[in-house]
Amino acid sequence: MxxxxxxxxxxxxxxxxxxxxxxxxxxxxxxxxxxxxxxxxxxxxxxxxxxxxxxxxxxxxxxxxxxxxxxxxxxxxxxxxxxxxxxxxxxxxxxxxxxxxxxxxxxxxxxxxxxxxxxxxxxxxxxxxxxxxxxxxxxxxxxxxxxxxxxxxxxxxxxxxxxxxxxxxxxxxxxxxxxxxxxxxxxxxxxxxxxxxxxxxxxxxxxxxxxxxxxxxxxxxxxxxxxxxxxxxxxxxxxxxxxxxxxxxxxxxxxxxxxxxxxxxxxxxxxxxxxxxxxxxxxxxxxxxxxxxxxxxxxxxxxxxxxxxxxxxxxxxxxxxxxxxxxxxxxxxxxGRADDMLVVRGVNFFPSSVESLVRSTPGATGEYLIVIDEDVVDRATGYLTGVKVRLETEDGAAESAVDRLAHAIRAELTVRAVVEPVPSGSLARSTHKAKRLVREI
CATH class of the missing domain: 3.40.50.12780 (ANL, N-terminal domain)
Incomplete structure (x- = not known):
């Protein structure tokens, strides 16, 4: 009509x-x-x-x-x-x-x-x-x-x-x-x-x-x-x-x-x-x-x-x-996607839960990747022991942003967080659908 x-x-x-x-x-x-x-x-x-x-x-x-x-x-x-x-x-x-x-x-x-x-x-x-x-x-x-x-x-x-x-x-x-x-x-x-x-x-x-x-x-x-x-x-x-x-x-x-x-x-x-x-x-x-x-x-x-x-x-x-x-x-x-749900020591959450915390972290640009690698995977069982976030930070704000995000993930999602700072502008920008979860193991 x-x-x-x-x-x-x-x-x-x-x-x-x-x-x-x-x-x-x-x-x-x-x-x-x-x-x-x-x-x-x-x-x-x-x-x-x-x-x-x-x-x-x-x-x-x-x-x-x-x-x-x-x-x-x-x-x-x-x-x-x-x-x-x-x-x-x-x-x-x-x-x-x-x-x-x-x-x-x-x-x-x-x-x-x-x-x-x-x-x-x-x-x-x-x-x-x-x-x-x-x-x-x-x-x-x-x-x-x-x-x-x-x-x-x-x-x-x-x-x-x-x-x-x-x-x-x-x-x-x-x-x-x-x-x-x-x-x-x-x-x-x-x-x-x-x-x-x-x-x-x-x-x-x-x-x-x-x-x-x-x-x-x-x-x-x-x-x-x-x-x-x-x-x-x-x-x-x-x-x-x-x-x-x-x-x-x-x-x-x-x-x-x-x-x-x-x-x-x-x-x-x-x-x-x-x-x-x-x-x-x-x-x-x-x-x-x-x-x-x-x-x-x-x-x-x-x-x-x-x-x-x-x-x-x-x-x-x-x-x-x-x-x-x-x-x-x-x-x-x-x-989130049912098949994208992450399980860390019995705690279930979606990658979007991490995004909400990243976006509200002072000193972070808002760009990030969730990384599944040997730092957060138990070698014997293959189970996740935590969540790793590669976080893009503003100049001079890496230490405080890392601490804030790690604390927020622990407090809000009740899981261990490994936060790895990277310089502003170093993560690829997407003009289509951003890929936020990568597996490196």
Whole structure:
């Protein structure tokens, strides 16, 4: 839809009562499962193997009788039935767009869209950007990548739909990005948290601090930083702008974005059905408790996924937002990846917990790496005995920053910390997704 600039909400769907949302989801799931069962050879065979028919779905809870599908299942199917795989639910001639995974752990995996899927994607992104206060009078600069990465084209289509003046900049040419912002009066941008900090740092070095430009809204995604209060505060301070966290994945575009209240990303519950489950048992966890997010499309045509195991640990908040929107929210954004969780002598934590402490350490630049090496691994068992942080520090502040961070990690995470200072500017900056955890053993 094309929402008038004076409207408070992009769509009335955003304020539906909870009972109407549940009623809509059940009807949409029934239609979607019937479509998937008829058109996806993968799901048709998988469901036949457990004796499930789409018509068996009588309640939302019945969906839990179906197995989860993981990235490894998708990759294996592509390897056996490539190049499109048997999950594809349309003829390849009807595929209008293909985006690929990064291919860091396997061959790049394609995810497909029909023209209707693309329209839906753009409208949902536009809904979320609109909820952040973006209007057709804004000049928007897209700082997400365009080469292979899924984010850049999505946001460009969305802000175009709102009616903004759109500048598809991409995630390179840092100095040129800064010049364009100043020259053309950019008011809204989106990019990864690490790139936003890199841009601010570069602009400061050039004597053209970004606090002097017109950017007032920054939508971040691709990394957990937007959901970490300390990282959000750092970006807001360096840009003098509001930061909004956004969450999506290659398979699900989008999932949840924050509104102007910055109180956790709103699910698009008319597009995805979200479950939060125990990582070990797969059983649902109560709202307000952490668990792995499992998603099901409600109206995707080309590459529909049913009970997709995202691997992302989240906390679902069912309470309506102060903005008036009623869809569930992600409290604190994505807490981490279930497979990235670190266990040190029985204490579980995510790398993002370390980031929040680094960002609030005086004398630290904010750049860091978590390093797994012989200093924190027991040679006999292979278990972690502590956490090692390679910390970039400001000139003359190494000793105090190291002491402060080591103490904070011990106090907040209750684990031993080995903090190794490195000079300011020595750690690589990322223009895409920053890698914060490295293994050197």
């Amino acid at each position: 094309d929402s008038p600039s004076s409207a408070e909400y992009w769509s009335e769907v955003e304020t539906w009562p909870r009972d109407r949302i549940a009623e809509f989801q059940l009807a949409a799931l029934r239609r979607q499962l019937a479509y998937v069962g008829a058109n996806s050879a993968y799901y048709k065979a998988a469901w036949a193997g457990i004796g499930f028919e789409p018509g068996d779905l009588r309640s939302l809870d019945d969906l839990r009788s179906l197995p989860v599908v993981r990235k490894a299942d998708y990759v294996a199917d592509l390897a056996e039935r490539g190049p499109w795989g048997s999950m594809l639910a349309v003829h390849p001639e009807d595929v209008a767009r293909v985006h690929f995974s990064s291919g860091t752990t396997s061959s790049p995996a394609p995810v497909c869209w029909t023209r209707q899927d693309l329209d839906r994607w753009a409208d949902l992104y536009a809904r979320f950007a609109y909820s952040q206060g973006v209007r057709r009078t804004d000049v928007y600069q897209a700082l997400f990548g365009f080469a292979w990465f899924v984010g850049g084209l999505g946001v460009t289509a969305a802000y175009t739909k709102i009616g903004c003046t759109v500048i598809p900049g991409g995630s390179g040419d840092t100095e040129r990005q800064i010049d364009v912002m100043a020259r053309y009066g950019t008011t809204a941008v989106s990019g990864t948290p690490s790139f936003m900090l890199h841009l601010a740092e570069t602009a400061e070095r050039l004597g053209r601090p970004v606090t002097g430009n017109r950017v007032r809204r920054i939508q971040v995604g691709g990394e957990p930083g937007g959901g970490i209060p300390e990282t959000r505060a750092l970006i807001e301070e360096r840009w003098d702008a509001k930061v909004f966290d956004g969450y999506g994945s290659l398979e699900f575009q989008p999932i949840a974005w924050e509104c102007e209240r910055q109180a956790g990303g709103h699910f698009a519950e008319d597009f995805v059905y979200a479950e939060v489950v125990d990582a070990g048992t797969g059983a649902p966890v109560p709202d307000g408790s952490p668990g792995v997010l499992v998603l099901t499309h409600l109206d995707k045509q080309a590459s529909p996924f049913v009970r997709w195991w995202t691997g992302d640990v989240v906390v679902r908040d069912p309470d309506p937002c102060a903005c008036g929107r009623t869809h569930g929210r992600l409290r604190g954004g994505v807490l």
